[in-house]
Amino acid sequence: MDVIFAKITLENEEEKVITKQDLINEGYDCEIFVNETRLVDNMILKKDNYIIYILKQKYDNLQNMFNGCSLLTSINLTNLNTNKVTTTEQMFYNCSSLTSINLSKFNTDNVTNMSGMFNGCSSLPSIDLSKFNTEKVTNMNGMFQNCSSLISINLSNFNTNNVTNMGSMFHGCTSLPSIDLSKFNTNNVNFMNAMFFNCSSLTSINLSNFNTNNVTHMNGMFYNCSLLTSMDLSSFMTNNVTYMQKMFEGCSSLTSLNLINFNCDKIDSTEKMSEMFKGCQYLTDVKFKDFKIRLLIDLKNK
Secondary structure: OOOOOOOOOOEOOEOOOOOHHHHHHOOOOEEEEEOOEEOOOOOOOOOOOOOEEEEOOOOOEOOOOOOOOOOOOEEEOOOOOOOOOOEOOOOOOOOOOOOEEEOOOOOOOOOOEOOOOOOOOOOOOEEOOOOOOOOOOOEOOOOOOOOOOOOEEOOOOOOOOOOOEOOOOOOOOOOOOEEOOOOOOOOOOOEOOOOOOOOOOOOEEOOOOOOOOOOOEOOOOOOOOOOOOEEEOOOOOOOOOOEOOOOOOOOOOOOEEEEOOOOOOOOOOHHHHOOOOOOOOOOOEEEEOOHHHHHHHHHHOO
């Protein structure tokens, strides 16, 4: 099914109207909601009303389903059958007015791609994903990117055994003070670039369980995490990392950093490590072995 929802708004003061019968005439078996209220047959919608109709079919692709629904404030998908869905990529992309969402009955058993799912949900303060089954997911790139009002998120139930891409996962979560990723299995992850980019309210983070043996991209990983004062990355193995530029740039409160197991052998140019510690003006205690790290620290202090 290519068309699975409709939105009706007033643009440039031009009135647009639609009726439930109009949709039925187009062959859709649907339920219409405006602000979560069911409408009667043939009710005419005017003014700033927003229409969403959920079809009673089963889908395998929910990609971009609500992409750009910037006036949507709440959504309840309890009646949506998602048993066969394999992708929710950018499903709620730029739903910038969304403040609540009910995904308690969302079946994600077969989903493999959740990239950008909540990207741009800049008014959402919290998301309950406790019922999500992520066992088959391989791509979480940008999943919560630019969720700038997000202050709490519980991912303790997330199964990340098969995830290969976590790039930009929390990019721009500027209000998030802490993230518990202690249950994350990162054995198969290749991309962690910009994972915590501009998480400017983050005061602590524990990544001691992270397995980074297969990671190739760490560029911009902690960019502008300006409230972090220390990080113990002693468990990080970087034998396969090829990009580290801007990794800690803008970490302006950072005073200590443990990089004792960092290996930069696969990084073949200084450009790929450029500005790694830029703006870390209070960083005075760095544990390391790799001589390339030494050179970068020396350059920072000049």
